[in-house]
Amino acid sequence: MALGExxxxxxxxxxxxxxxxxxxxxxxxxxxxxxxPEGYELxxxxxxxxxxxxFFREADPELLGHKLLAVNLSDLAAMGAKPLAATLxxxxxxxxxxWLAAFTKGxxxxxxxxxxxxxxxxxxxxxxxxxxxxxxLVPNGQALLRSCAKIGDAIFLSGNLGDAGLGLKITQxxxxxxxxxxxxxxxxxxxxxxxxLALRGIANACIDVSDGLAGDLGHILEQSKVGxxxxxxxxxxxxxxxxxVASTGDWTMPLFAGDDxxxxxTVSQENLGNVPASCRKIGQIDAExxxxxxxxGVIHSLQGRAYEHFS
Amino acid sequence: MALGExxxxxxxxxxxxxxxxxxxxxxxxxxxxxxxPEGYELxxxxxxxxxxxxFFREADPELLGHKLLAVNLSDLAAMGAKPLAATLxxxxxxxxxxWLAAFTKGxxxxxxxxxxxxxxxxxxxxxxxxxxxxxxLVPNGQALLRSCAKIGDAIFLSGNLGDAGLGLKITQxxxxxxxxxxxxxxxxxxxxxxxxLALRGIANACIDVSDGLAGDLGHILEQSKVGxxxxxxxxxxxxxxxxxVASTGDWTMPLFAGDDxxxxxTVSQENLGNVPASCRKIGQIDAExxxxxxxxGVIHSLQGRAYEHFS
Numbered sequence: 001m002a003l004g005e006x007x008x009x010x011x012x013x014x015x016x017x018x019x020x021x022x023x024x025x026x027x028x029x030x031x032x033x034x035x036x037p038e039g040y041e042l043x044x045x046x047x048x049x050x051x052x053x054x055f056f057r058e059a060d061p062e063l064l065g066h067k068l069l070a071v072n073l074s075d076l077a078a079m080g081a082k083p084l085a086a087t088l089x090x091x092x093x094x095x096x097x098x099w100l101a102a103f104t105k106g107x108x109x110x111x112x113x114x115x116x117x118x119x120x121x122x123x124x125x126x127x128x129x130x131x132x133x134x135x136x137l138v139p140n141g142q143a144l145l146r147s148c149a150k151i152g153d154a155i156f157l158s159g160n161l162g163d164a165g166l167g168l169k170i171t172q173x174x175x176x177x178x179x180x181x182x183x184x185x186x187x188x189x190x191x192x193x194x195x196x197l198a199l200r201g202i203a204n205a206c207i208d209v210s211d212g213l214a215g216d217l218g219h220i221l222e223q224s225k226v227g228x229x230x231x232x233x234x235x236x237x238x239x240x241x242x243x244x245v246a247s248t249g250d251w252t253m254p255l256f257a258g259d260d261x262x263x264x265x266t267v268s269q270e271n272l273g274n275v276p277a278s279c280r281k282i283g284q285i286d287a288e289x290x291x292x293x294x295x296x297g298v299i300h301s302l303q304g305r306a307y308e309h310f311s
Numbered sequence: 312m313a314l315g316e317x318x319x320x321x322x323x324x325x326x327x328x329x330x331x332x333x334x335x336x337x338x339x340x341x342x343x344x345x346x347x348p349e350g351y352e353l354x355x356x357x358x359x360x361x362x363x364x365x366f367f368r369e370a371d372p373e374l375l376g377h378k379l380l381a382v383n384l385s386d387l388a389a390m391g392a393k394p395l396a397a398t399l400x401x402x403x404x405x406x407x408x409x410w411l412a413a414f415t416k417g418x419x420x421x422x423x424x425x426x427x428x429x430x431x432x433x434x435x436x437x438x439x440x441x442x443x444x445x446x447x448l449v450p451n452g453q454a455l456l457r458s459c460a461k462i463g464d465a466i467f468l469s470g471n472l473g474d475a476g477l478g479l480k481i482t483q484x485x486x487x488x489x490x491x492x493x494x495x496x497x498x499x500x501x502x503x504x505x506x507x508l509a510l511r512g513i514a515n516a517c518i519d520v521s522d523g524l525a526g527d528l529g530h531i532l533e534q535s536k537v538g539x540x541x542x543x544x545x546x547x548x549x550x551x552x553x554x555x556v557a558s559t560g561d562w563t564m565p566l567f568a569g570d571d572x573x574x575x576x577t578v579s580q581e582n583l584g585n586v587p588a589s590c591r592k593i594g595q596i597d598a599e600x601x602x603x604x605x606x607x608g609v610i611h612s613l614q615g616r617a618y619e620h621f622s
Contacts, residue, residue, distance in 0.1 A: 024352055024454075025454070025456070028457075028534070029390070029456055029457050029458075029534075030356060030386040030387075030389035030390050030457070030517075030518060030519060031354035031355055031356040031386055031387060031389070031390045031392060031447070031454075032354070032355045032356070033352045033353065033354055033355075033390070033449070033454055034352060034353045034355065035352050035353075035451070036347040036353060038349065041335055041344045041345060041346050042344065042345040042346075042347060042353070043342035043343070043344055044342055044343045044344075044345065044398060044430065044431060044444075044446075045341060045342040045343070045431060046398045046400050046431060046432060046433050046442075046444060047400075047433050048400045048402055048433045048435045048442070049435075050402055050435050050436065050437035050438075051437070052437070053435060053436050053437050054435070075341040075342050076341075076342060078341035078342070079340070079341050079342045079344070081342060087355060087357045087444060089357050089358075089359045089400070089442040089444075091359055091361055091440050119355065120355060120356060120357060121357060122357050122358050122359045122442070124359045124360075124361050124364060124365070124440075125361065125364050126361035126362070126363070126364050126438060126440060127361075127437060127438035127440065129402050129435075129437060129438065129440040131357075131359070131400040131433070131442045133355075133357060133398060133400075133444040135355075136342070138344070140346070143335075143336070143342075143344055145336070145340055146339075146340050146341070147340075206341075207341060208341060223339070223340075
């Protein structure tokens, strides 16, 4: 079926459940229009996913639709911003209606969960490349920045580390005993939106772990001009990741693997009692240069190495 | 030189001249933060350009940087919105520093002209695909919509039609006597930002001509539930396009070719005296179904045909 560009957009993306009260005009004009409520700042982020780089050709399009939005919502969560709206720029090699239907289903299910409205987009022909721009709201001055960690802050993580890295290894052929959990964490990450909102006024600095804890926490350290020491024994690791580390000896994987989309944040001593119970303390901000890790009494230096696409 | 992803972004895009007063936080955190001034709505648009679809592999990267931003600013202009900020998602096959330097130069020169701040982005590896999301401000309720054309409105165009279509034909091998003008209109379109701002409170409906006048005006007619008749003799055509039409007999090219990025808008009789002098009246909104064109006393029906990527 040779659907045209306009019909395609209209058919798959105009019929959505969510209408955000801030939207004055959605899909269908030269621009969308938003009325930002008084007392709020607008948080914006954009993330692209590329076939053969971020996902494989045979990837389930429903999972892809979920993950594309999830990685963007994770950035909003890391600012303490509440999801509002998004635009979607899709470059597609061809019009495959079953692919589009499944992709839309995955995208829209997550959008509906967070009451985010799709307000615009562009559809072009080419190699499969998907870009979302997500918009969120945060009360004036309450956004969680990377640059505000203080010496003496405790460092927290919102959930388990290294699951997605293990999931990726499984898709690449690594044999794990119980693979479903790690694969689900890799394919369908859940952005920590509620945690991000709960951290307003509690966390000093925050980032989402997309490129690996060492690199992402490294951004906080660099922008806050502080150092940190992590405690290996305190890292929240799933049974699956513990088994991987035990059988391979590769204990650095959870520290450098990306795609977990947990929040890493720092908290002053007086706010420790207000941290959500689901979060784990993994280390301490200090005045010493760089990022270090204490494991069995030995201090290891963790370089600021993160996943870089061109290196 | 093997620049990493982060260093690349930082080097080329962090050093810009424009700091917009609405920007609370620019490039470098999980999200950018904007404080939208009271009394204004935020206009958002996104447009992607793909190698071998929207431009050729050997395209001058400086012109490409200009055009990528220009096509997005054109959408803001069509809403009567003033440029504020943009994000840039770049998918690049490799890190080519001279390409990046030239691309950035073209992009930033136009951004500076309109005092638009680049507030975020994402850089990924893959086939060359460039997506901009542009943001603008328009006073509450003053945005120019596609849906507000009224029967009896005069239809205007902000500038010449078909130049970019001719420019495209020249890049494909068509020999024109004076090709520089048409090529410049194709490669470096100037978004009609000032005209769009001047049309607030004057125009009833407005769209930018990106996919061809027939198709784009067709969107106004469809969304406003009206018809229109254009006057061939009134169309603003350059000497270059007139020469093309005379020598080929292809008089429909200016009506169906895209990429001119002029504004097409409709104006009530009482506002005719307030239309900027650079704009030309090209026809009339009426109650009859569809889009028609009067040429040498004969009425031609113009199908709503526009450039569609998948047809």
